[in-house]
Amino acid sequence: MKKQTYIILAIMLPVCVLTLSWGRMEYLLQIKEKYVVPIVGYDPRDLLSGHYIQYRIExxxxxxxxxxxxxxxxxxxxxxxxxxxxxxxxxxxxxxxxxxxxxxxxxxxxxxxxxxxxxxxxxxxxxxxxxxxxxRMRYYVPEKYGRLLEEALTKNNAQVSFVVSDNNEILVSDLRLNGRPWKDVIAEKK
Incomplete structure (x- = not known):
């Protein structure tokens, strides 16, 4: 019985830590002021290979x-x-x-x-x-939007919206095209 308790704790501990980490990040994204900066140097092939767009902040x-x-x-x-x-x-x-x-x-x-x-x-x-x-100079893009976003990135100025965490790291909240959320721009193209 004691061994089973340790196994359950060993499984639950990482899940709890990940949940708390994710929750803290979401909390910061909601309460902290957001800033928008332009990005360059994104490689559209990244969208097709790993579902992430990698970029460089300008x-x-x-x-x-x-x-x-x-x-x-x-x-x-x-x-x-x-x-x-x-x-x-x-x-x-x-x-x-x-x-x-x-x-x-x-x-x-x-x-x-x-x-x-x-x-x-x-x-x-x-x-x-x-x-x-x-x-974290990358942004996750669902696979179904990869090709549409690749096309939109070539025709629009891209920016990222971010907050700065308590330990001075950037937490990206959104990818923007010409100042608008990328999903809105993609929705217009459909």
Whole structure:
């Protein structure tokens, strides 16, 4: 009898943890402010192979703050000898438009939100520029919409709507085409 109880607990524990994790994510998506940013670099073949669209966020950098960061980077470049460096983006709003600037340390003063990620191509920065990657840069698409969405992505500007979690990670809530939910755009095409 005791062995059966342990088996039931071993099965139920992962289910409970996954349910709580999913519930927390859904809760955050409902209560936190949503932001919309453009995406580029999506590969339509991903839709057909794994039902996910992978993309790259097109960060709208605040040029003045980016120049300050370049100076900070040059002062610390001897310490940063990697192609991928853990880092943060500060999100600010100017005249209702979102701007971002990079930070090596998490400083939230003056930021609407702080996003955790990593810089890529950092070793050759600032001469070649850099990228900022966050986890979960993919969006699930049901298989039945794959071909329709592939076509719509080629004809529309794509964006993602997201919230920033308490641990500074992006949680994507929706894929948008020309500012509208992708399902609405697809429904018009049918």
């Amino acid at each position: 960060w709208n950098y605040d040029q003045e703050k980016l120049e300050e960061f370049k100076k900070e980077f040059m002062d610390n470049s001897s310490k940063l000898n990697s192609y991928m460096v853990p880092a943060y983006l500060c999100m600010i709003k100017k005249e209702s438009e979102l701007f971002f600037y990079p930070m090596l340390l998490k400083k939230s003063q003056g930021c609407l939100e702080v996003i955790k990620g990593e810089f890529t191509n950092f070793k050759s920065f600032p001469s070649s520029g850099f990228g900022f990657n966050v986890t």
